[in-house]
């Protein structure tokens with residue numbers, strides 16, 4: 001991980017994000033710098049303060065997308081938080097630490113998922129064995145069931161496990177083999193079997209609510225969950241579903257949660273990325289009136305986390321020194337210099353993201369790996385309908401998006417989502433019934449569907 005050079009990172013980001021070259025370069029450098037500092041002798045490493053990034057740009061121009069893609073590219077845990085949420089009523093200072101806890105949670109999920117994938121083959125094998133055990137109980141695990149029952153129920157072939165005259169043990173093994181073969185052939189998938197599963201319905205823990213304990217990231221449920229005996233219940237499920245349940249259970253047993261925790265915490269500390277959106281809304285000093293927490297207060301609470309401190313989580317202490325913070329905001333009203341100086345100093349890399357032009361919109365519609373047009377084409381393909389967009393249709397869509405953004409509110413590329421949704425609404429509704437399976441969308445089609453809304457400003461406020 002993180003072996004990518006800045007140029008390679010930018011090239012990868014180019015696959016998903018149009019334009020915004022400077023922002024892409026900055027995040028690529030920041031990432032590489034982390035990798036560089038890891039290779040330094042400890043003494044110097046301690047001295048180098050990681051540089052965080054401040055992205056300045058209007059809404060919907062790719063700020064979050066760049067950060068999220070970057071994280072995905074290097075498989076780093078990522079969380080997005082709205083800085084404004086900390087100014088809400090009911091906020092207590094410690095809440096800002098929740099962003100670090102969320103990051104660790106994400107990291108745990110990612111590491112666990114990786115480990116689960118690693119043990120999947122083994123877990124599947126064990127799961128299948130448990131199903132065989134159900135049909136031919138050796139008296140150890142799954143609750144026994146008369147192997148003949150299913151024969152009568154399912155009307156399947158004779159079971160050789162009870163061959164006359166054969167010894168008990170070999171007969172058992174022959175029986176298991178026979179069931180195993182049938183299981184592998186897939187013919188038992190629909191068969192219903194009764195298995196024991198953990199009852200996950202939670203007892204009510206309401207008495208702790210609001211006591212502030214949740215803020216510490218300590219979950220009473222988790223704590224008591226380990227002390228209280230696990231409730232179990234019997235359920236009738238198909239073999240296919242039983243296998244899914246067993247695979248999860250077996251995989252869970254195969255992975256070492258202590259190791260997962262250790263790795264996940266280390267990854268969060270060294271590679272985690274926290275995206276702090278709407279930072280401009282907490283810029284400003286002094287106290288705001290009303291019940292809201294002062295904006296400066298929130299900045300002061302965020303500061304130690306960005307500067308590097310230790311946050312207590314249920315997975316142990318987490319150091320924030322090397323977490324990469326990317327703050328973002330439009331800064332229409334306030335300026336970065338309205339942030340408290342200490343916080344400004346922690347975000348020395350400033351990048352401006354530009355407004356998206358009509359040409360950008362055209363590219364965004366068609367080029368990224370997950371481009372909107374591609375998404376809709378695939379979606380309708382599932383109904384056997386082939387839609388295609390002529391070049392002038394794309395041009396008209398980009399033009400409309402720019403126009404509506406200018407007329408109503410500039411929401412950047414998000415406008416393309418609403419416009420395309422409206423454009424294809426009828427088609428999406430009629431799709432299962434339409435006779436004509438090939439639809440070409442041209443400029444005229446776009447105009448017919450969208451113009452009536454665009455010219456009516458009141459309407460476009462609501463619909464586009």
Ligand SMILES: Nc1ncnc2c1ncn2[C@@H]1O[C@H](COP(=O)(O)OP(=O)(O)OP(=O)(O)O)[C@@H](O)[C@H]1O
Nearest residue numbers: 016017018058059060061062063064065364413414
């Ligand atoms: N330059 C771009 N290239 C491709 N897609 C883009 C671009 N800018 C925005 N988008 C798309 O528009 C949507 C919104 O973008 P994004 O979430 O990055 O906005 P943002 O700049 O972070 O705004 P906000 O601060 O309001 O969250 C996403 O679906 C994203 O894929």
